[in-house]
Amino acid sequence: MTDAQHYNPDPHAHPGLHVIAIFEAAKGLLALLAASGLELLGPAPLLRWLHELIARFQLDPNEGALAWLNKVINPDGVHLAAAVVLAYGLLRMLEASGLWRAKAWASWLGCISAAIYLPLDLYAVYHHPGWTSWAVLAVNLIVVAVLARDLLKRRQ
Incomplete structure (x- = not known):
């Protein structure tokens, strides 16, 4: 038997499930790419981009989110962010697979x-x-x- 013959979707399932599955798979793929990018880049370019943003728009690096980002962009913070984004991406891919199969x-x-x-x-x-x-x-x-x-x- 082929895979197509094994595919037996629920006849009561909504026809929009495949559209949502594609949308979720796209979100999952983007998250997996982002997690990979975080791991490949590491904190140095992220900090450089943050400092360029601060300089370009003359922002106060000691206030609010900028101060927080400046503190958490480090190797451990980048690894943690990559792990969270990876988990999110895998969850979206799992959901997409399940929705595709109704x-x-x-x-x-x-x-x-x-x-x-x-x-x-x-x-x-x-x-x-x-x-x-x-x-x-x-x-x-x-x-x-x-x-x-x-x-x-x-x-x-």
Whole structure:
């Protein structure tokens, strides 16, 4: 038997699962590339870019996020950031694989992980209104709706 003959998706699964799977796989791939980039570059170029940013825009390096970044961009901090981004990328790839095969657990994972971002999306729309904030909110709402509908259809 070929792989195509083994593929037996849930007939109740929502047809948008493949679209969401591709989107999640793209996010996962970008995260894996970012984690690799962090490990390959290390802290030196990141610190140089941070100092160039501070100089170019005449920012105070001793205040807020810039002071924090200046302190945490070190070998241990870069390794930790790369590990977190790697874990995120692997989780997105796992979710994409499950959604492509119309697995219920993947719909649960995707629905919950997209819903977690909704309060942040609403905050962004309120404090930084613009087409980007609205687009991100709309995409996350669509993902939550499609995955929730898929889960509800499976229960019937």
